[in-house]
Amino acid sequence: MAVLGISRLSYGTWFKFVLPLFIIEFFISILVIIANIYLSF
Secondary structure (H helix, E strand, O other), X not given: XXXXXXXHHHHHHHHHHHHHHHHHHXXXXXXXXXXXXXXXX
């Protein structure tokens, strides 16, 4: 049970910290694509 609790805690930590990082990287990549489109014009 303790191992399950630790794995659940680590999963919650991953969900809180890594997921926002993925979202930020996603928005940055979209901004880079938009900037490249504007620079191509």
